[in-house]
Amino acid sequence: MARPPAARIAIVHHSGYGHTARQAEAVRAGVEQVRGAEALLLTTDEAQRRWEELNAAQAIIFGAPTYVGAGSASFKAFQEASSSAIMARGYLWKDKIAAGFTNSGSRSGDKLSTLLQMALFAAQHGMHWVSLDLPPANCSSTGSEEDLNRLGFWLGAAAQSNVDQGPDLAPPEADLATARHLGRRVATVALQFTLGREPAMAALAG
Numbered sequence: 343m344a345r346p347p348a349a350r351i352a353i354v355h356h357s358g359y360g361h362t363a364r365q366a367e368a369v370r371a372g373v374e375q376v377r378g379a380e381a382l383l384l385t386t387d388e389a390q391r392r393w394e395e396l397n398a399a400q401a402i403i404f405g406a407p408t409y410v411g412a413g414s415a416s417f418k419a420f421q422e423a424s425s426s427a428i429m430a431r432g433y434l435w436k437d438k439i440a441a442g443f444t445n446s447g448s449r450s451g452d453k454l455s456t457l458l459q460m461a462l463f464a465a466q467h468g469m470h471w472v473s474l475d476l477p478p479a480n481c482s483s484t485g486s487e488e489d490l491n492r493l494g495f496w497l498g499a500a501a502q503s504n505v506d507q508g509p510d511l512a513p514p515e516a517d518l519a520t521a522r523h524l525g526r527r528v529a530t531v532a533l534q535f536t537l538g539r540e541p542a543m544a545a546l547a548g
C-alpha cells in the first residue's frame with residue numbers, strides 16, 4: 343500500500359493571462375519530483391475557499407505576476423483575506439515553510455518588489471522563508487539564456503515572458519526549470535522540518 347505523503351506543499355498563485363500559471367505548474371512538477379512530498383495547486387480565488395487545506399499544509403509557495411511593480415491585485419486580495427482568516431484566528435501558519443515566485447514582461451520589471459512583498463507576508467505570518475539556492479547566472483562571457491536562474495534572483499524564482507507571446511511560448515524553459523528547482527527545494531526543506539520536528543521537540547523537553 344502506498345504511504346501517505348510526509349509533507350504537503352500548497353502552491354497559491356494568480357495569473358491574469360496564463361504565463362505565471364505555467365510557472366506555477368513547473369513549481370508543482372518540482373515538488374512532485376521529491377519522494378514523500380505532495381503538491382496542492384490553488385489559484386488565489388480557490389485558496390480563499392479552502393483555508394483548512396492550506397492550514398494542513400507543511401509549506402505554502404506564493405506566486406503572482408508582477409503588475410505595476412508589485413504582486414497583482416488578486417494576489418493582494420488573497421493576502422488581505424488571510425488577515426482575518428488566518429492571523430486573527432491565532433497565527434495558524436506560524437512555523438510553516440514559505441517561498442515565492444513571480445513572472446513579468448521585463449527582465450527586471452521590478453520583480454524584486456513582488457518577492458519582497460511575499461517574504462514580508464510570510465514574516466507577518468511567522469513563517470520560515472526559503473530562498474532560491476542557485477547562483478545568479480547569465481552574468482559572464484560563458485553564461486547563456488538557457489542557464490538556471492538566468493535572471494539572477496536569490497529571494498525566489500523569477501521568470502520573464504515576452505509580452506507579444508502567449509503562455510504556450512513564454513516563459514522560456516530556463517525559467518520553468520528554475521521554478522521546478524524551487525519546488526524541489528521547498529519540498530525537501532519541508533520534509534526536513536516535518537520529519538525533524540518531533541525529535542527536536544523531544545530534545546528540547548530534555
Ligand SMILES: Cc1cc2nc3c(=O)[nH]c(=O)nc-3n(C[C@H](O)[C@H](O)[C@H](O)COP(=O)(O)O)c2cc1C
Nearest residue numbers: 357358359360361362407409410411446447448451
Ligand atoms: C496591469 C499590468 C501591469 C504590468 N506591470 C508590469 C511591471 O511592472 N513590470 C513588468 O516587467 N511587466 C509588467 N506587466 C507585464 C506582465 O507582468 C506580463 O505580461 C506577465 O507575463 C503576465 O503574467 P500573467 O499572464 O500570469 O498575468 C504588466 C502587465 C499588466 C497587465
